[in-house]
Amino acid sequence: xxxxxxxxxxxxxxxxxxxxxxxxxxxxxxxxxxxxxxxxxxxxxxxxxxxxxxxxxxxxxxxxxxxxxxxxxxxxxxxxxxxxxxxxxxxxxxxxxxxxxxxxxxxxxxxxxxxxxxxxxxxxxxxxxxxxxxxxxxxxxxxxxxxxxxx
Numbered sequence: 001x002x003x004x005x006x007x008x009x010x011x012x013x014x015x016x017x018x019x020x021x022x023x024x025x026x027x028x029x030x031x032x033x034x035x036x037x038x039x040x041x042x043x044x045x046x047x048x049x050x051x052x053x054x055x056x057x058x059x060x061x062x063x064x065x066x067x068x069x070x071x072x073x074x075x076x077x078x079x080x081x082x083x084x085x086x087x088x089x090x091x092x093x094x095x096x097x098x099x100x101x102x103x104x105x106x107x108x109x110x111x112x113x114x115x116x117x118x119x120x121x122x123x124x125x126x127x128x129x130x131x132x133x134x135x136x137x138x139x140x141x142x143x144x145x146x147x148x149x150x151x
Contacts, residue, residue: 004095008129009089012064015129017098017122018087022134024079026092029069030055032105033043041140043088050075055086061113062130080134085141096125103131 018151032044032055043057055075059066072091077084102124106115117140119133 005009005095006098006131007076007095008093009074009087010091010093011089012059012062012067013090015063015127016118017096017129017131018076018078019092020095022078022080024077024084026074026076026117029073029075029088032135046075046086048075048084048086051084053077053084053086055088055136056140057088058117058137061117063114078134078137079116082136083138083141085138087137093126096124096126100120106109106130 006017007020007023007026008015008017008058010016030046030048032046034044035042040060041056041058043055046053046055067090069088069090074089076087076089076092078087079085102122103120104122106118106120117132117136119131121128121130123129
């Protein structure tokens with residue numbers, strides 16, 4: 001079985017893996033503009049390289065305790081099919097190789113909102129680690145209201 005490279009990030013004190021091929025870049029979190037009337041997991045929007053970028057904070061969906069982001073916080077910009085979305089993280093640990101057969105089902109005691117975001121869990125990526133289902137993350141972004149175009 002072929003191994004895929006993943007990026008391991010911290011959210012709510014836990015570790016989560018993202019497929020490396022979807023990570024466009026990693027940087028310091030930009031200043032965010034809050035958007036009224038959107039779900040709590042949308043941290044806001046940011047000007048990222050001259051484009052408006054929706055920035056997600058998945059900690060509320062993962063039932064993680066709210067905490068301010070420290071100096072190690074990073075924005076992970078994910079891209080799928082030319083659609084970018086930012087993900088706030090408490091830090092990036094590094095990259096690991098992960099075989100699909102190393103991913104086990106998620107814990108049964110997860111809240112529904114967390115279970116929907118995860119494809120499973122593994123201990124192969126340097127310790128216990130949830131594995132994000134990127135389709136589910138991008139479905140969140142697609143559920144947001146579209147910006148109105150001027151003109």
